[in-house]
Amino acid sequence: MKSLFLLRHAKAISGELSLPDHDRPLSDRGFKDSQYLAAKLSKKNIDFDLFLTSHAIRAITTAQILANALGHKQKHIAVDKVIYEGDVAEILEVISHASKKVNSIILVGHNPSISELACRLAREPISMATCCLIEFSMDIKRWDSLLSVKSTKVRVLN
Numbered sequence: 001m002k003s004l005f006l007l008r009h010a011k012a013i014s015g016e017l018s019l020p021d022h023d024r025p026l027s028d029r030g031f032k033d034s035q036y037l038a039a040k041l042s043k044k045n046i047d048f049d050l051f052l053t054s055h056a057i058r059a060i061t062t063a064q065i066l067a068n069a070l071g072h073k074q075k076h077i078a079v080d081k082v083i084y085e086g087d088v089a090e091i092l093e094v095i096s097h098a099s100k101k102v103n104s105i106i107l108v109g110h111n112p113s114i115s116e117l118a119c120r121l122a123r124e125p126i127s128m129a130t131c132c133l134i135e136f137s138m139d140i141k142r143w144d145s146l147l148s149v150k151s152t153k154v155r156v157l158n
Contacts, residue, residue: 012058033131038069053108054084096144
């Protein structure tokens with residue numbers, strides 16, 4: 001059994017012309033929402049074997065807040081530009097390379113690709129607000145068989 005958690009990064013500051021999009025930091029609300037989610041996960045003993053995040057500051061910061069609350073070290077956070085720039089097929093390719101020893105992955109990403117990935121896995125429309133976390137549990141042994149799974153259990157965690 002494998003679990004894939006999709007998390008849309010927490011709320012960032014509004015875009016400014018002088019600041020590239022991938023450099024936008026979390027807003028005050030984003031920090032609070034991330035800390036609230038981290039506390040909730042810790043209380044429920046939900047943990048992850050691997051953190052995958054885009055290279056955008058707001059996504060990395062969201063991942064770090066959760067990792068710190070759950071007692072993970074920075075080495076457990078893998079940063080990949082594809083999660084920021086790629087489409088669903090490219091993101092699935094990143095996930096498919098995870099070791100079969102990894103049973104739970106949290107992927108911190110962006111809209112529209114994170115919502116599109118959630119829709120594809122759930123096989124139904126899903127809308128993801130900032131700091132929305134959805135768990136997909138699948139009866140697979142390897143991550144490269146993610147799309148061939150016949151049924152997926154979906155659970156919204158916030």
